[in-house]
Amino acid sequence: MQLSSQEQLRYSRHLLLDKIGEAGQLKLKKSHVVIVGCGGLGCPAALYLAASGVGELTLIDADNIELSNLQRQILYKTNHLKRSKVQTAANQLQALNPEIKLNTIENTVENADFSALINTADIVLDCTDNAASRYFINRACWQQQVALVSGAAIRGEGQLMVFNFSEQSSPCYQCVYPDLSEENLNCSNAGVVSPVLGIIGSMQALEAIKLLVDKKSSQQNKLLCFDAWQMSFHQFNLIADEHCKICGKNE
Amino acid sequence: MKITVNGQAIELTQAQPLLKVVEDFGALAPFALAVNGQFVPKSQHQAFVLNEGDMIDILSPVQGG
Ligand SMILES: [Zn+2]
Numbered sequence: 667m668q669l670s671s672q673e674q675l676r677y678s679r680h681l682l683l684d685k686i687g688e689a690g691q692l693k694l695k696k697s698h699v700v701i702v703g704c705g706g707l708g709c710p711a712a713l714y715l716a717a718s719g720v721g722e723l724t725l726i727d728a729d730n731i732e733l734s735n736l737q738r739q740i741l742y743k744t745n746h747l748k749r750s751k752v753q754t755a756a757n758q759l760q761a762l763n764p765e766i767k768l769n770t771i772e773n774t775v776e777n778a779d780f781s782a783l784i785n786t787a788d789i790v791l792d793c794t795d796n797a798a799s800r801y802f803i804n805r806a807c808w809q810q811q812v813a814l815v816s817g818a819a820i821r822g823e824g825q826l827m828v829f830n831f832s833e834q835s836s837p838c839y840q841c842v843y844p845d846l847s848e849e850n851l852n853c854s855n856a857g858v859v860s861p862v863l864g865i866i867g868s869m870q871a872l873e874a875i876k877l878l879v880d881k882k883s884s885q886q887n888k889l890l891c892f893d894a895w896q897m898s899f900h901q902f903n904l905i906a907d908e909h910c911k912i913c914g915k916n917e
Numbered sequence: 918m919k920i921t922v923n924g925q926a927i928e929l930t931q932a933q934p935l936l937k938v939v940e941d942f943g944a945l946a947p948f949a950l951a952v953n954g955q956f957v958p959k960s961q962h963q964a965f966v967l968n969e970g971d972m973i974d975i976l977s978p979v980q981g982g
Contacts, residue, residue: 703982705982706981706982707982708982792982793982794980794982795980795981795982796980797978797980800980817982818978818979818980818981818982819979819981819982820979820980820981823977823979824979825978825979837956841958842949842956843947843949843978844959845946845947845959846947846978846980847947852980852981852982853981853982854981856981858981863982889949889956889976891976900974901954902951902954902955902956902974902976903954903955903956904956905955905956905958906958907958907959907960907961908958908960909958909959909960910958
């Protein structure tokens, strides 16, 4: 596989980088990233991965675009109201970068034949807004040993975790948050300051690129907590819980 | 014994399990815990022994997107 002269130009600012270069750009071109959730996090993450030249993106979301989404879901315009999120997102992303392949699944992740889908994927981005989907995605990624980049945001807070399941010792999402209930807060009922989603979603795209180019990331096995009002980042080292009901060695 | 919880100084008169300290502090489940920047898995919350100067962080889950 080679880069065409058009691709050489399009990706020239990546090609200039020691850490990406032509070899790294070709890795991006050969990669398939699955983005679950095309809301506040999924929009910026998808925009950056499409612009960066990730060769294949699969978008999963069952929702249509509503007026209250436009405060933060930056792929969508006012004339897109009531349309499917994944179809609209795919159109926008294809216009941004005609060199890449876009797949859409207009359904919930639980009804997307997800395990079969990620079997051939390199990375999954969890950009969802509820605990049930997060647990479902985590279990599937752990079983298939597909790297998971998990982002979340609410009010003025964001969190980022990278699970590189190809490494035996990796913790999983369930190790960190084993007892989330369905009634927890999300952006719809608790609010969120718009650019926090851009910060966390962009970091998910960045971590995906690092994993694709380098097979590892400085952020794996870490929980990064962002406070928008303080403009502070705090980082914690994660370890697996040997009693975790998904990945635990003693369960 | 002096420790901190979410940056706030706390004086413990006797050694106590990590879980009791954070519950007395007012933490409501669900939460994750870290001591000195290292995540402590839930199965160890009860047995974890604190030392002088330990810095505990109570981390609330964020799940919006
Ligand atoms: Zn686990």
